[in-house]
Amino acid sequence: MNFFLITPFLLQTALWPFMWVVLWVFGKITILGKENIRRHESGAIFAVNHSSQFDPILIPATLNPFSPLMPMFYLAREREFYEVSGLAKYIYGGIFFKIWGAYPVTVGTKGNYEYALRNHIEILERGQSVCIFPEGGKTPDGKIGDGKPGVAYLLWRTGRPVIPVAIHGHQKMGPREFFSREHSISVSYGKPITREELFGTKKNGVPPTHKQLKSATHTIMSRIREMYERI
Numbered sequence: 194m195n196f197f198l199i200t201p202f203l204l205q206t207a208l209w210p211f212m213w214v215v216l217w218v219f220g221k222i223t224i225l226g227k228e229n230i231r232r233h234e235s236g237a238i239f240a241v242n243h244s245s246q247f248d249p250i251l252i253p254a255t256l257n258p259f260s261p262l263m264p265m266f267y268l269a270r271e272r273e274f275y276e277v278s279g280l281a282k283y284i285y286g287g288i289f290f291k292i293w294g295a296y297p298v299t300v301g302t303k304g305n306y307e308y309a310l311r312n313h314i315e316i317l318e319r320g321q322s323v324c325i326f327p328e329g330g331k332t333p334d335g336k337i338g339d340g341k342p343g344v345a346y347l348l349w350r351t352g353r354p355v356i357p358v359a360i361h362g363h364q365k366m367g368p369r370e371f372f373s374r375e376h377s378i379s380v381s382y383g384k385p386i387t388r389e390e391l392f393g394t395k396k397n398g399v400p401p402t403h404k405q406l407k408s409a410t411h412t413i414m415s416r417i418r419e420m421y422e423r424i
Contacts, residue, residue: 201264201294205253212254219372220363224255225424226382230356234261235320237385238351240344240413241358242337242421243326245366249293252324252358255380266316268325268343269295298343304403306346317351327414335364337421340414342406349392349401354385355413359420379424383416 216222230237239252253265269290296312307314313323325347327340348355361379370376391409392401401409 200292201266204292205264205294206258209254209258212250216251216254216378219374221374221377222255223377223379224382225379226384226420229382229384230256230260230262233354233385236317236322236353237262238317238344238347238353238355239265239322239324239358240327240340240355240417241324242360242417243328243331244335244360245331245363247363247366247371248326248360249295249324251360251363251378251380261320262322265294265322265324266313267293267295268310268313268323269297306343306406307350307400310343310347310350313347314350317347317353323347323353327410332364337414337418340410342403342410344413345391345401345406345409348386348388348409349406352388354387356385357383357413357416357420359383359417359424361421361424381420381424383420386413386416 241248241252249267253263256263256265267290296316298313299309299311302309313325316323325344327344328338329341332338344355347353359379359381361381362377366376366378391412392405
């Protein structure tokens with residue numbers, strides 16, 4: 194078995210008690226909507242707004258580590274995208290990313306989502322979960338922006354439901370602000386969005402058009418935005 198398929202489960206499970214206690218003490222964490230994810234027997238696509246470097250930790254830390262939805266795998270950019278220096282350059286896009294479960298998206302494919310997302314399609318078809326930040330980067334102003342169509346393509350291609358997730362209260366939160374207990378973080382899990390809901394019941398193997406993918410992505414982002422505004 195691939196080493197990097199085992200390590201996310203081992204690492205995320207082993208660190209879960211520590212992550213949960215730290216989030217409870219310093220992040221004053223609140224979890225909403227867990228009833229929406231209790232009945233899942235296999236993986237899903239977690240579509241999450243992105244405001245902080247803590248986001249990839251918040252999702253596995255607020256789920257049951259022995260849930261069928263775990264471990265969590267991620268979409269990441271190629272290593273060159275992360276323009277950081279010092280110790281961080283060995284974390285962002287490096288070996289730690291991969292053992293945590295992050296696989297890079299192939300860029301420059303001109304809308305060829307099948308190739309760009311091939312690693313994540315394979316993960317979802319194995320019945321495991323993928324976490325995606327559809328905005329493609331951290332929001333600069335706390336507002337939830339438009340999403341990229343890859344999230345809708347994964348939904349159409351694999352049939353795995355999209356679980357919208359809204360994280361609130363951590364805009365521009367760095368380590369100093371976190372450990373100073375300046376933020377109260379809320380993570381809200383929404384009702385799953387199915388392929389049938391966005392693309393209908395027929396799947397004839399013909400990929401949706403770019404316009405259809407954009408429309409489906411708009412629906413997903415609207416759902417996240419509505420949840421965010423209700424927190």
